[in-house]
Amino acid sequence: MNWTEISIRTTHEATEAVANIFHDLGASGVVIEDPELVNSYRRAGAWDYCDIPEVLDTETVVVKAYLPADKELEGKLRIFKQRVNELAEHNLDKGQGLIECREIHEEDWANSWKEFFHPIKVGQRIVIKPSWEEYTKAADEIVIELDPGMAFGTGTHHTTTMCIRCLEEIIKPNDTVFDVGTGSGVLAVAAAKLGARKVTAVDFDNVAVRVALENAVINKVEQQVQVGQSDLMAEITGQADVIIANIIADIIIRMLPAVTEKLKDTGYFIASGIIAERLSDVTAAVLENKLIIERVIEEGGWAAMVIRKGGV
Numbered sequence: 001m002n003w004t005e006i007s008i009r010t011t012h013e014a015t016e017a018v019a020n021i022f023h024d025l026g027a028s029g030v031v032i033e034d035p036e037l038v039n040s041y042r043r044a045g046a047w048d049y050c051d052i053p054e055v056l057d058t059e060t061v062v063v064k065a066y067l068p069a070d071k072e073l074e075g076k077l078r079i080f081k082q083r084v085n086e087l088a089e090h091n092l093d094k095g096q097g098l099i100e101c102r103e104i105h106e107e108d109w110a111n112s113w114k115e116f117f118h119p120i121k122v123g124q125r126i127v128i129k130p131s132w133e134e135y136t137k138a139a140d141e142i143v144i145e146l147d148p149g150m151a152f153g154t155g156t157h158h159t160t161t162m163c164i165r166c167l168e169e170i171i172k173p174n175d176t177v178f179d180v181g182t183g184s185g186v187l188a189v190a191a192a193k194l195g196a197r198k199v200t201a202v203d204f205d206n207v208a209v210r211v212a213l214e215n216a217v218i219n220k221v222e223q224q225v226q227v228g229q230s231d232l233m234a235e236i237t238g239q240a241d242v243i244i245a246n247i248i249a250d251i252i253i254r255m256l257p258a259v260t261e262k263l264k265d266t267g268y269f270i271a272s273g274i275i276a277e278r279l280s281d282v283t284a285a286v287l288e289n290k291l292i293i294e295r296v297i298e299e300g301g302w303a304a305m306v307i308r309k310g311g312v
Contacts, residue, residue, distance in 0.1 A: 003104050004073055006080065007064040011095035012301055014087055016275040018063045018094075020250050021083045025076045027065035032157070034061050034300065060095060069103055077101070122161040123168045126190055131218055142193045145218045146186055159272045162297050162304035163246050164190050166270045170306070171196055175241040178202075178262065180232055180255065185212025185225070187244050192221035196242070202230035233258045243269045249278035253285040260289050265309050268294075272304035279303045 010018055012034075019030045067073055080099070087094045119129040121141070129135045131145045167187065171177070171194040179188040179201040185208075188201035201216075203209050209229050216225040230236060232255050233243075239262050245252055252271045259269050269291070274282050276298060286293055286307055294306045 002069040003066045004069045005064055005066055005102050005104050006077070007062055007100050008084065009060050009062055009096040009098040010084075011059065011093050012061055012275075013277055014092045014094050015061050015063055016248055016250075016278055017087055017090070017092055018084065019065075019248055021080060022063070022065035023248070023251070025065075025067065025080060027067055031064040032061060033064070035059075066104070120156055122156060123164045125168060126164050126193075128156065128186065142190075144186060144189050144193065146184060146189075146215055158300040158302045159246050159274075159304065160186060162299055162302070163187055163244060163270055163272045166297070166304060166306055167191055167194055167242070167244070170242055170268050170270070172241070173197070176200075176238070177242045177244065178233065178236055178240040180230075180236075180243065180245045181247045181251075182212045182227065183208050183246075185215040185227065187246060188212065188225050188227070189215055189219045189221055191242065191244070192216075192224040193219065196224065199225045200236055200240075201225055201227045202233070202236060204229065204231055233262055236262065238262070239264045239267070241267045243267065244272075245270070246272040249274045249282050252282055256285055256289045256291070259307075260291065260309070263309055267309060269307040270304065271307060272302070274303040274305065276301050276303055279305075 008018060015032060019032070022030050067076060084094055084097060084099070119127055119133060119135045121127045125140055125142050127135065127137060127141050127143045128146050129143050135143060137143045164187065167190055171191055173195040174197040175195070177188070177191040177196045177199040179191065179199060182188050182201035182203045185201055188199045191199050201212050203212065206229055209227055213222070213227040216222045216227060228235060232251070241264055243259055243263055245255060252274065263269055271282065279296065282305065283293065286305070291307050292310060294308050297304045
């Protein structure tokens with residue numbers, strides 16, 4: 001199958017709204033090229049960016065998504081352009097708003113970015129290592145081998161690393177974990193390697209489901225991690241000690257009633273993927289659902305929340 005990469009030059013404040021439009025059109029994930037993040041990785045040596053200069057324009061964010069190059073694409077593009085132009089009605093500055101499209105062959109997509117992805121320590125103990133590279137771990141480190149494939153997640157974005165650090169603190173032996181919108185499965189694998197007994201990882205997109213299962217197998221946690229297709233938690237039964245959702249603010253708000261139902265009284269909900277400008281909206285929704293915000297972490301313009309029920 002061939003895919004079409006749709007990219008738009010926008011602003012920090014409009015990033016999440018654009019991501020939400022892409023999601024509504026059927027994209028399973030987005031790529032956010034945040035110049036502030038690129039600069040921080042370049043200075044830290046996290047990526048092999050020695051020949052890439054410091055990004056001077058830190059106000060323009062490029063958001064990309066991938067849609068099948070099929071007969072529905074033209075109609076989806078018209079809807080995308082219309083909804084981007086309507087952002088002003090919601091007091092959001094779309095910025096340049098320049099939209100570009102290009103066709104990508106699946107095999108090129110799966111391999112072209114690999115030169116930039118190297119082992120990186122993302123938590124106190126967890127190191128994410130691409131499956132094609134060698135790495136000698138320290139005695140206390142937990143190594144996750146990752147092949148993101150087409151699920152768009154290398155595990156190094158702020159939203160994911162904040163989740164991983166929270167998991168390091170929260171996961172207890174024998175916990176049951178639900179990972180909603182699992183993508184590449186990195187958070188599900190991390191939970192299993194930190195000691196969770198059972199991890200249910202779900203995604204609406206069947207490509208993400210396949211990639212997450214492959215990564216569970218690569219990391220030898222397929223006995224602990226069950227991967228399936230679901231619209232949020234619709235297909236998940238039972239209750240969890242920990243629920244993870246690294247998605248976007250609007251979907252986190254939408255799933256809060258289900259979180260109260262499927263989270264044990266002593267459980268924790270880790271919500272990430274929240275752009276800083278939407279933190280107040282999510283906070284209000286959490287309180288409306290009678291949940292307790294234990295702490296908020298902000299990094300690189302993004303926020304993660306550790307939320308619990310009142311039973312702790």
